[in-house]
Amino acid sequence: MTNTFQQIMAVVRQIPKGKVMTYGQVAEKTEILDARVVGWCLHANKDPQTPCHRVINKKGRLAPGYVFGGPEKQKEKLKKEGVAFVDKQTVDLKKHLLV
Template sequence: MADSFFERCYSIVRQIPAGRVASYGQIARILGEPRRARYVGFAMHSSPGVMGGVPCHRVVFKDGRLAPGFAFGGPGAQRSLLESEGVGFLPDGRVDMNRYLWEAAL
């Protein structure tokens, strides 16, 4: 079941366009599993990453914080990847969610 859930997560995350971010909870809600945001985090940590076609760096906490345990180089790497796509940050280091949140068509 975890593999199926993870693959469903990856399918949604592949749809997030460059320059946009989604929250763990947002992905869970899109999947119809609103209480499984933490599992989305597990899926992102286990993903093949950008090189494997899953832009997991585009998934952040709902308040715009980056993942402290970003599996592909830590939060500095996650921030660099997001900045390279044009994502802007607030002075406190969080993603500006009002501007860069992906508005998925459900």
């Protein structure tokens, strides 16, 4: 495991239930210049206990390649935590974005 991977996972583990962060926010917190690196690391994650489902794109959209079951499973997990959606695939960022 690389230091970058560990840093990203540490930030993701701090996202509370009912909140989400964008790939860009996670990248900024870990001083990574390219938010896609965050996506690649999350896709490589093998630990289903890490709340990767709480990371979405900057528009609030779910991850088409969510590693633990695709966007439908990601949505299911977020809804169980009380996250509201403005449409089928978009989180209500006004209510749930961690700032």
